[in-house]
Every structure is written in C-alpha cells, then in structure tokens.
Amino acid sequence: TSYGFRKVGEDQKQAMVDTVFHTVARRYDLMNDMMSMGMHRAWKDAMVSWLNPSRRPGWSSLDVAGGTGDIAFRIVEASRRNAHVTVLDINGSMLEVGAERAAKAGLLDRLNFVETNAEQLPFEDETFDAYTIAFGIRNVPHIDRALAEAWRVLKPGGRFLCLEFSEVDMPVLEKIYEQWSFRVIPQMGRMITGDAEPYQYLVESIRKFPRQSEFAAMIEKAGFERATWRDYSGGIAACHSGWKL
Numbered sequence: 001t002s003y004g005f006r007k008v009g010e011d012q013k014q015a016m017v018d019t020v021f022h023t024v025a026r027r028y029d030l031m032n033d034m035m036s037m038g039m040h041r042a043w044k045d046a047m048v049s050w051l052n053p054s055r056r057p058g059w060s061s062l063d064v065a066g067g068t069g070d071i072a073f074r075i076v077e078a079s080r081r082n083a084h085v086t087v088l089d090i091n092g093s094m095l096e097v098g099a100e101r102a103a104k105a106g107l108l109d110r111l112n113f114v115e116t117n118a119e120q121l122p123f124e125d126e127t128f129d130a131y132t133i134a135f136g137i138r139n140v141p142h143i144d145r146a147l148a149e150a151w152r153v154l155k156p157g158g159r160f161l162c163l164e165f166s167e168v169d170m171p172v173l174e175k176i177y178e179q180w181s182f183r184v185i186p187q188m189g190r191m192i193t194g195d196a197e198p199y200q201y202l203v204e205s206i207r208k209f210p211r212q213s214e215f216a217a218m219i220e221k222a223g224f225e226r227a228t229w230r231d232y233s234g235g236i237a238a239c240h241s242g243w244k245l
C-alpha cells in the first residue's frame with residue numbers, strides 16, 4: 001500500500017498518523033459525528049463530567065492530542081469559564097481548526113494551543129491539576145513515554161483521564177461494531193476525503209490497542225494510583241482514570 005501501515009516501525013508510524021490528520025483536519029469534526037453516529041459527543045460529555053473540573057480560578061488542565069478542541073471546550077464550560085486549558089497536539093492543522101472554533105465561541109482567553117509531541121512535554125514538573133487525552137493515546141508511538149510525561153507534569157493530587165476506543169464486552173454488539181468499523185468507516189472516509197486508507201489504519205489501530213484491564217496496568221506502571229475505568233456504550237469506548245498522589 002502507499003502508506004505501508006502494516007510494516008512500519010514506530011517512528012514512521014508517527015509520520016503516517018500526522019499525514020492522516022493533516023489530510024482530514026478540516027473535515028475532522030464532521031467525520032467524527034458520522035463515524036460514531038454522534039456518540040463521541042456523549043462519551044466526551046461523560047469524560048468531562050467524571051473529571052468534574054474545578055471552578056477555582058487558576059485551576060489548569062492539559063488536553064493532550066487535543067485536536068480541534070472538543071475536550072478543552074467542554075472543560076472550560078463545565079468550570080463556568082474559570083479553568084484554563086492548554087490544548088496540545090503534534091499537528092498544527094488540527095490546532096488551527098481548534099483555535100478558529102475557540103475564537104468563534106469566545107473562549108480564547110481560557111485556552112492556549114501548543115504544537116508538540118505528547119512524548120516530550122515542554123512544561124516544568126508539577127504544572128497541571130489535570131491531564132486529559134481523548135482518542136489520542138492510541139496514535140502515540142511510545143505510550144509509556146506519554147504516560148511518564150503525564151505523571152511528571154501533574155501536580156501531586158492531580159488527575160489523569162484517558163478516553164479511548166476499547167474492548168466491546170457484548171458479543172452481539174461486537175459483531176455489529178466490527179462490520180461498522182471495518183466496512184462502513186473506511187468507505188465513509190473515502191467518500192469524504194477521497195481515500196479509504198487512512199481510516200483503515202485508524203480502525204486497525206483500535207484493534208491493536210490494549211484492553212481495559214491491560215491499559216489500567218500500564219497507567220499504574222507509570223506511577224498513577226487508584227487506576228479505574230468506565231465503559232461507555234458497552235465498551236466501544238472506555239475512560240480510564242488515575243491519580244498522582
């Protein structure tokens with residue numbers, strides 16, 4: 001294949017992920033709605049209500065792989081516009097769309113945007129009260145490095161939350177979901193962007209991602225305590241939580 005997704009090493013993987021998101025940035029929000037039939041909105045709402053952002057002015061959060069800003073906007077709104085959120089992404093095209101949306105919503109004073117890699121964060125130790133990452137960690141080549149960085153930049157008492165596609169635990173739903181993700185999603189991708197392959201890759205990366213209990217163990221290995229998770233829509237997505245205590 002032209003992208004050669006199956007054979008590549010970890011460093012090339014990042015380059016391919018970047019190509020995918022540069023290509024889809026302008027249509028990313030529309031595609032999310034279509035491909036999840038709108039469900040990603042409910043999952044993101046659930047994640048942010050579990051976070052329960054503080055309304056204390058000065059409370060600050062880092063949203064990694066923040067893309068077009070869905071999580072950051074929700075956190076700012078849930079805090080009654082008191083929280084500050086840094087939206088971080090490796091991809092300038094995604095951040096550009098996010099910054100435009102933030103400007104339209106009048107949220108720019110509550111947000112800032114940083115273009116960099118989740119594996120090496122340009123912040124001091126113990127900077128943030130919370131760290132969120134939604135549908136992003138699966139794309140990061142070295143997940144252990146991203147988790148170590150999450151732990152490092154959180155303040156003691158800080159909260160880690162990760163929303164990601166996960167393992168479906170109901171056989172019937174699993175069958176439907178497989179058909180949807182392996183047949184419908186790449187074809188929708190072709191319709192909207194002219195190319196099915198980037199979405200084929202995204203669907204495959206969902207399959208390879210560790211299941212709920214394994215990912216909880218990875219979080220604990222990175223130093224987080226009280227690692228737990230909540231399944232959404234029968235495990236199509238799951239949100240993991242951990243604390244830096």
Ligand code: SAM
Binds near residue numbers: 021065066139
């Ligand atoms: N969080 C947003 C949401 O839920 O709508 C965007 C998720 S999007 C599926 C995945 C994002 O991860 C893309 O914007 C991509 O650029 C970003 N990404 C991929 N690899 C990354 C890395 N190594 N560091 C930071 N961001 C990365």
